[in-house]
Amino acid sequence: MTQDVEMKELPAPSNSASSSPPSTLHHLKEIASLIETGAYAREVRRIVRVVRLTLALRQKLNAQVLSAFLNFTLTPGSELHSRLSSYLPKEDEHDMDVDTATSAIQTPAKHSLPELEVYCYLLVLIFLIDQKRYNEAKACASASIARLKNVNRRTVDVLASRLYFYYSLSYELTGDLAEIRGNLLALHRIATLRHDELGQETLLNLLLRNYLHYNLYDQAEKLRSKAPRFEAHSNQQFCRYLFYLGKIRTIQLEYTDAKESLLQAARKAPVSALGFRVQCNKWAIIVRLLLGEIPERTVFMQKGMEKALRPYFELTNAVRIGDLELFRNVADKFSSTFNSDRTHNLIVRLRHNVIRTGLRNISISYSRISLADVAKKLRLDSANPVADAESIVSKAIRDGAIDATIDHENGWMVSKETGDIYSTNEPQFAFNSRIAFCLNMHNEAVRALRFPPNSHKEKESAEKRRERQQQEQELAKHIAEEDDDEF
Amino acid sequence: MDPKLTEVSQLFERFKAAFVRHDFDTCDSLLSQLKVLLTHFRSLPPLFEDTPNAIHELTLARDIYEHAVVLSVKIEDQDAFERDFFQLKPYYTDAGNRLPPSLQEYPILGLNLLRLLVQNRIAEFHTELELLSPTALENPCIKHAVELEQSFMEGAYNRVLTARQTVPDDTYVYFMDLLAKTVR
Secondary structure, three states: OHHHHHHHHOHHHHHHHOOOOOHHHHHHHHHHHHHHHHHHHOOHHHHHHHHHHHHHHHHHOOHHHHHHHHHHHOOOOOHHHHHHHHHOOOOOHHHHHHHHHHHHHHOOOOOOOHHHHHHHHHHHHHHHHHOOOHHHHHHHHHHHHHHHOOOOOHHHHHHHHHHHHHHHHHHHHHOOHHHHHHHHHHHHHHHHHOOOHHHHHHHHHHHHHHHHHOOOHHHHHHHHHHOOOOOOOOHHHHHHHHHHHHHHHHHOOOHHHHHHHHHHHHHHOOOOOHHHHHHHHHHHHHHHHHOOOOOOHHHHOOOOOOOOOHHHHHHHHHHHHOOHHHHHHHHHHOHHHHHHHOOHHHHHHHHHHHHHHHHHHHHHHOOEEEHHHHHHHHOOOOOOHHHHHHHHHHHHHHHOOOOEEEEOOOOEEEEOOOOOHHHOOHHHHHHHHHHHHHHHHHHHHHHHOOOOOOHHHHHHHHHHHHHHHHHHHHHHHHHHHHHHHHO | OOHHHHHHHHHHHHHHHHHHOOOHHHHHHHHHHHHHHHOOOOOOOOOOOOOOOHHHHHHHHHHHHHHHHHHHHHOOOHHHHHHHHHHHHHHHHOOOOOOOOOOOHHHHHHHHHHHHHHOOOHHHHHHHHHHOOHHHHHOHHHHHHHHHHHHHHHOOHHHHHHHHHHOOOOOHHHHHHHHHHHHO
16 A cells, blocks of 8 residues: 555656756656665565666766755755765756755655665765776765665665675775775675675675685685575676686686586676676686687687687687697787786696697507607607606506507507497497486476466465355355244 | 893794704794794784784794794694694785795795695695786796696606706705605
8 A cells, every 4th residue: 555655656756857857867866766665665676676777877977967866865964965965076056056946845855765875875986986086986885885784674785785896896996905805704794694695695706806806716715615605696696606616616626617607607697798708708718728628619709709819719729739839829929918817827737738639639640659759749848858758648648648558668659549439338428428418407497497486376275265155155055044944 | 122022032043043953852842932922912913903013023923934834844744834834824915015025935935835736735736826926936936836736737757856956945855855756
């Protein structure tokens, strides 16, 4: 009931206000009313919509509109109002006055909903970041976080998680991310205590990002493994989580898991998040190379990524051919790119894969080759290439990378003939694993089907009700008949 | 000067003297006394309180732990090495910007890398490696460990064996011997 009343009441002021300044302010006011309804009805869904609508407006925000909006929602002269408007540049005083006058008349009752307060913080913060005034953004963000710590309402959670994000972003842009680590940890704790799952998710990601920014993989992994996990609420946050997870796994040499999470992150990411997907792809390519796979050409030719992935394409090429010289050249040529992507150490690890591939190529093409030639072909540059080649070849044989033997006396590497693979059980195994994969996929799909809650229950109860009514009627009839009999 | 600080410095002088004499038993007992005394300083990690002679205390504590790490190598105790190294690490990472850099930093970081390599903890090896700056990677002590790891992965064991002759610091010999044993 209350909700209906609200709905009727609120559109009125925003409609009349739309006449003077056209789009943006009007939209903002509509959003504000949406927040109010959401807050009163305790509907988180509405607040989520608010955030989405705000992001659409982001381009159009300017100081004038913002201060008008602040005047509209907050009591002019209150502490919060004066603090927030101090962040905005003063211009066009005259224009604004007219505007505030009209809106003040239209909404005499001033709202002091925490949701609206938080929303105002959010707007101003976004505006400041867009204007590249990071120091002010930092101050604003810190003030908002201090306010948030005292508010415990489910409807604020969505807005709060956005605020956390911009809070961290403003500190990252000024380069003192380490400062807020303690604060973020405290916020994460608060969110956990309040069962604010979205907040936990966001904060966990921010913390991981914070740690990874300083290459503190150890701490990141410890935090990640201890923090509670639950079903993802927001796709974006889940993607980020997967990406950070992939990075940590890569550093800790768990390539198979890393590949899985990186590829999943790249696939789940929205199409518009090009930068994120490029990053994911870069890491995924390296991980796949480290695993000894060669990514397909289509990976590098994805729309909008050709240029960014170019260094990695050439790197892949070098690994594929197994040419150490070429590999070294590529690594040198793009070393600045690799350094800024922080993948340099991973690329150093790749060297050994290059040697492997080169060796495999040699073992395929020659049935018998002297170790000196192997060293020459791999272009090993060391004092004693033959001895090097000997130990490298023997390790490769031991690890099962090539199927060969070493004739130590003559200094030869003898490759074994590769038999007909179709005469072995190999195709059967491959086929089996594919079938297992398909069956698994099917099972998971069935499990992931969602049914709207209570839909079948209600139907049942309706039937039951009808039955019950019928029984009651019959009973009543019986009683009536009995009554008749008595008289 | 703070009486406690004087006491610690005097004890540390005695420790150093014993260290030079290669009297490792005395060193060990002095070291445990020193560690207990260090807990009285409030400027050290994890508290990091800003006391008047914080810089002096931090430098002294770092010196003590550096010696402790080297001592543990000398008495060939890997567990003690790990413990002491983790105690030392905050001085490099968290207090690094307040103190003058230590000459011992890179050799000790290199030693730690080598230890991880010897104990075959490659994942941790790479995690540590990520923490190092490009300039640190250029340092001969650390480069040594990194190159060793590469030769290991490639399987160029003979290079590992020859690397023993080119150690940058004589404390490395202990780990190199262990490594050589594993290789054989």
